[in-house]
Amino acid sequence: MTLHDNTAGPARDWDNAHFLHPWEGMESIGDNARTFAETARGIHVTSESGAELLDGPAGMWCMQLGYGNHEIAEAMADQARQLAYFSPFNNSNSTAARLAHEIAQRTPGDLNRVLFTTGGSTAVDSALRFVWFRNNILGRPEKKIIISRQKAYHGSTHLAASVSGKERDKGWLDQAPGVAHFLPNVNPLLRGAEQSVAAFLDEKIADLENAILSLGPEKVAAFIAEPILASGGVIVPPEGYHKRCIEICRKHDVLYISDEVVTGFGRLGHWFASEEVFGITPDIITCAKGMTAGYVPMGACIISDALIDSISGEASKGATFSNGFTYSGHPVSAAAALKTIEIIERDGILDHVRRMTPLFQERLRALGDLDLVVDARGKGLVGAIECSLQKGSGADLLEQDYTVGARIDARCQELGLLVRPLINMCVFSPPLIIREDEINAMFDMLEQGVRRAMDDLAREGLM
Known part of the structure; x- marks a missing residue:
């Protein structure tokens, strides 16, 4: 085995034993099952299992031009x-x-x-x-x-x-x-x-x-x-x-x-x-x-x-x-x-962002009609949905539901979409090169992920 051997099994062991991640939860340290992003092209990353995932957060708000730019x-x-x-x-x-x-x-x-x-x-x-x-x-x-x-x-x-x-x-x-x-x-x-x-x-x-x-x-x-x-x-x-x-x-x-x-x-x-x-x-x-x-x-x-x-x-x-x-x-x-x-x-990327923004924001706002979503907000090519098990106002919206974001994240990833869960919110800011069809695909997966999470919660009597 060479230093560049990224065999999934050993790499996961090394990750848990040696890689102290940002915002590491100490209760679960050494026992994480993070997705490994191993290769990428355009707006998609490929996991260790070979799954192709649309990168909704653009890494960490940063992959403006996507991956694999020679x-x-x-x-x-x-x-x-x-x-x-x-x-x-x-x-x-x-x-x-x-x-x-x-x-x-x-x-x-x-x-x-x-x-x-x-x-x-x-x-x-x-x-x-x-x-x-x-x-x-x-x-x-x-x-x-x-x-x-x-x-x-x-x-x-x-x-x-x-x-x-x-x-x-x-x-x-x-x-x-x-x-x-x-x-x-x-x-x-x-x-x-x-x-x-x-x-x-x-x-x-x-x-x-x-x-x-x-x-x-x-x-x-x-x-x-x-x-x-x-x-x-x-x-x-x-x-x-x-x-x-x-x-x-x-x-x-x-x-x-x-x-x-x-x-x-x-x-x-x-x-x-x-x-x-x-x-x-x-x-x-x-x-x-x-x-x-x-x-x-x-x-x-x-x-x-x-x-x-x-x-x-x-x-x-x-x-x-x-x-x-x-x-x-x-x-x-x-x-x-x-x-x-x-x-x-x-490549006129700034003009492209301005052209894509109306569709992005339209699809984002439409998610506000889902029962789990209390707010869908954003500007340009950045957005978030805020979710709550109790739709309402005031104190209900301030309750931090630590389960909702993780459930949506897991369901979206099953569908081929990476989002960034922030407690009861999901944040997305895709690479600026994203096209109309990719925006629609991203929001289709996000909507389906939210619906599947709602079904999960309903089965558990939480909705």
Whole structure:
């Protein structure tokens, strides 16, 4: 047996004995039966048993151009043969420099300074550290509180996790004390029975301003927000939410960080969603995932010229922003990102996403008619269904049913579809290259998977 022998039996034993997975459940550690994704092509992955599965989540929101793209693979190989690594602390490299330039050409406003990171978590860490660094130089050492939101997810490094608002991720791991203040859930589904969406929006904007005033504008450094709260359940705030939030931030000298780790690089049909979709020009954008189409890790923290100018030159007080990574601007990752940008533009992928969106959203909304589904929501090529054994409002919707998502996931996989179960929700964000017939096939399988799960629950007397 060679080091490349992936025989299913031994590999499963090795997986359970040695591979500590993200979000590993300690109760079942060493006794998991995960599906092994062994090969892939286009929007499908093939399991260890030979089953072909449509990749509904695009890996982890990241496989924008699908699997088996030889152009990206060759670009990476060519770069590795030419130069596999350079030290970003002491040198530079034309591939990384060109990528920074290409990103700056596609960002809104004056967001032209690109700090390369290893992924989304370190991009968020870098953004927060820069905000604090700047306030220290400006003589405002007390202006450090970060406002975030319930259900937000910004990463799993210590600092990024500390500004994340997903309750189930906070049960046993420590967060940095005093760093973040969390606003209430912005999901319109949770508004009162008699409350209009407009009134709910007013309430959410008031939540932000009241928090700033209560904490003290002199102490609040930044507001960090995903345009769509992705891992929190694809929560789409009411229309106009982000524009009104940034107005409040500007009013009180609070920076606006847009976490586009999921929405960046085409997920909503634009390079970045902040300006084109939500009408805002943030002070900082973080991105990762789709920037290399998932082929290799990379992230970026993109900072406005105005912020850089405010603490550079004579205003710098001789300070050094002592933040960065061994692999910042890694040339092989940069080559993958450049090829990704080239293909997206050459093949009209952004236009394609916008053309596919109406069908995607139409099929998604139709799932809301199923008895188990209490909400079907999304934007662009990202969606989620939220399920409950008790269809209703208020407390019923807040009950976390840990069985529903797993049942739907299992039934969908039997039908040939991978989804991402999040307790009582199923999330999907397929590769951007998905075609109309594939969208219909995906939703056909998802609907059938939900119906089969409903039959299971009915037989067990749970429905």
